Amino acid sequence: MIRRAALLLAGLLALGLPTLAGSIDISNLFNSIKQAFTPATLEQEEAIGNAAAATLLGATKPIHDKAVQDYVNKVGLWVALQSDRPDLPWRFAVVDSDDIDAFAAPGGYVFITRGLLQHMHSEAELAGVLGHEITHVVLKHHLNALQRAARLDLAGQAAQVGMASKGYNSTLDQQAFQKISNATRNLYSKGLDKDDEFDADRAGVVLAARAGYDPYGLLAVLQTLEGVDPKSGRVQLLLATHPSPEDRIAALSAAMAAGHMDKYGNQEEGTERFEAAIKSLPPMKADSPATKAAPVAATQP
């Protein structure tokens, strides 16, 4: 009886061992997935944002115009103060590209291209665009996407990720920094989920309106984007990473009508202050007829 029980046990063990080994793999996988969704602490978010911002600023540099940078930081912070995360260390910057785009990175980084700024007509338009980017930060759209993509084990790598914010020269945090940087290159050249963009449009309008601006500024910018010739290359990155301006205009105007935003249509546009603030920017390089005509002539059959 005992012998039979021992044989049975041995048989069960023999059958069970491989199953056990398999279940270890599965549970490891499960753990790594679970850890990827561990909410980041504020310090970790700042470190991830720092690595993402460093990567983005590797592609395009801040302009050296203190008056313009101060202006965008004041407008941006005033809009961010109306958000659900007013206390983040918000940093705004105009980056030196003629192309039209804007980016946010975790922890409170917001970048807008000089080209986009020069396509705007008022502070209300700027507030709407910054409100869109601020919303990406507030709702942690990039943070969650980067965490998933980099498969960051925030519990295990907390020290490394925390140290990345103090500079990535230390060999200890180099690996975490590289992971985030690689994920940034991929995410920002492919774009977020479309729903994140539609959500950021709706909330961006509300943040601008809460800040006292005419809420139709973002819609006006989207209409301007719609009118930019895609063949110019100016909107290549923006169109590759966002839903079409047409779809965004349709979704946003429907939501604004449902939310009765027309009540706030008389709020401040800030056209004069905006025009004065960006006056110091150099004229867009391609504005002379010769530079415009040349590429067109080159494409004639």
Add this chain to the structure above:
Amino acid sequence: MRRALVIGVLLLATLGVVQADSGGTAQTVVAGDMHDGPYSDANPVGSVPVNTNVTILTRQGGWYKVRLPTGQTGWLPMTDLRLGNPGSGGSNQPKSSGSHGFFSLFESGRSGASGTTATTGVRGLNTGDIANAKPDPAAVTELDQWMAKPDAARAFAEQLKLKAEKIDYLPKVKP
């Protein structure tokens, strides 16, 4: 032949500059009533058919003040219009002048769909630039010098008499 084309295109571009100085252009995407003010309860001053080319004069809230080809002016809802010139998206679209002109549209010196830069001084930013970016941690440190303090941002808002308001987030609705 090629030179003639270049001259022709130059002429077109020049015409575009002149045209744009009088305001941005747009087309109606639906037929609708033009109003005498930027409100839905303002008096209708005539109906405008779809695909009418209009000149945009200004915007207030969700409305554009426009001039019709007949010379008549009035207000249309923003979403009744598509900005840009007729045939917008074509490569021979007339271009506007000035970097800060109201409702002006801009062109870069890029050659066609390839996105390659045709003029020195045009700083592009495409998916490839992001995909191949080399991190620049020093540029991030530089940002601190421009950070605003909350009190400074509030004082700046006060200059324009901007007042913070409580407004609910917008519902998601099907267009």
